[in-house]
Amino acid sequence: MDGATEDWLAANRRKWDDRVGIHAASRFYDVDGWLRTRPGPRPREVDALGDVRGLDLVHLQCHFGLDTLAWADAGARVTGLDFSSEAVRVAEELAQQAGLDDRVRFVCSDVHAATEALGHVTFDIVYVSLGALCWLPSVERWADQAAALVRPGGRLYLHDVHPLAWALSNESTELEHSYFEEVDPFVDDSDVTYADADRPLRHTRSYEWNHSIGEVVTALIHRGLRIDVLEEHDWTVHQAFPWLIESEPGRWSAPPGHPRLPLTFTVVATQVG
Numbered sequence: 237m238d239g240a241t242e243d244w245l246a247a248n249r250r251k252w253d254d255r256v257g258i259h260a261a262s263r264f265y266d267v268d269g270w271l272r273t274r275p276g277p278r279p280r281e282v283d284a285l286g287d288v289r290g291l292d293l294v295h296l297q298c299h300f301g302l303d304t305l306a307w308a309d310a311g312a313r314v315t316g317l318d319f320s321s322e323a324v325r326v327a328e329e330l331a332q333q334a335g336l337d338d339r340v341r342f343v344c345s346d347v348h349a350a351t352e353a354l355g356h357v358t359f360d361i362v363y364v365s366l367g368a369l370c371w372l373p374s375v376e377r378w379a380d381q382a383a384a385l386v387r388p389g390g391r392l393y394l395h396d397v398h399p400l401a402w403a404l405s406n407e408s409t410e411l412e413h414s415y416f417e418e419v420d421p422f423v424d425d426s427d428v429t430y431a432d433a434d435r436p437l438r439h440t441r442s443y444e445w446n447h448s449i450g451e452v453v454t455a456l457i458h459r460g461l462r463i464d465v466l467e468e469h470d471w472t473v474h475q476a477f478p479w480l481i482e483s484e485p486g487r488w489s490a491p492p493g494h495p496r497l498p499l500t501f502t503v504v505a506t507q508v509g
């Protein structure tokens with residue numbers, strides 16, 4: 237990795253470290269509610285991945301681990317990986333509060349070094365949830381790691397922001413960014429975070445990259461993965477744009493009469509290589 241990319245990722249890590257405390261205290265993540273209700277994985281994820289009892293699952297870019305712990309509640313042997321030491325610290329605390337600390341492991345590492353950080357073991361499921369790929373400069377380098385972690389017959393599950401939505405301006409439905417991956421990042425200087433707009437961040441600069449659907453899927457196919465599902469969704473999980481409406485609890489879409497747009501997408505792929 238060149239020096240500029242290392243600097244960009246270091247800035248992202250500082251901003252993510254800042255976000256963790258704000259997110260863990262936010263209504264958006266509702267940690268107390270989660271601990272009280274222990275909802276488990278989302279029904280659509282269970283539909284896609286089935287019974288995970290006894291399976292080895294790794295959650296890449298796991299943030300402070302709520303989605304990771306949900307899979308432990310469903311019976312998987314779970315590892316979460318994130319490059320934010322703050323995120324890993326809070327995830328470990330939450331695992332303890334949830335009584336899951338003997339069944340989950342959190343590892344602090346850049347995802348670009350995931351295979352080494354995880355001791356070159358492989359998993360039945362490599363799970364990646366919303367808001368992951370935009371932080372990574374090269375989908376090929378991400379796919380090197382993600383595909384190598386899936387054992388033969390194992391699956392990769394990815395739900396992320398759709399690159400068309402990522403390319404739109406925050407304020408309107410006009411295109412502001414390239415739909416395709418570019419070398420130079422988009423520089424974001426916003427001082428607030430999606431989970432709580434009232435608490436300012438100390439480290440405000442971050443760097444992001446878009447990756448087209450074709451680039452993501454082709455990178456996986458070239459590493460021996462068979463694409464079983466590629467679904468584009470007309471919804472996301474928060475008001476990512478001011479013109480979105482909450483079409484059902486927890487789902488935000490374009491309002492009636494507005495052209496439908498893909499806002500997130502899901503890939504399920506099996507390692508056959």
Ligand SMILES: C[S@@+](CC[C@H](N)C(=O)[O-])C[C@H]1O[C@@H](n2cnc3c(N)ncnc32)[C@H](O)[C@@H]1O
Nearest residue numbers: 252297299318319320345346347365366367371
């Ligand atoms: C939007 S969050 C993921 C949120 C998660 N889906 C959730 O809802 O909890 C993105 C995560 O990616 C992590 N991240 C960003 N770049 C990374 C990198 N290069 N290596 C490892 N983790 C990274 C951040 O620390 C952050 O926790």
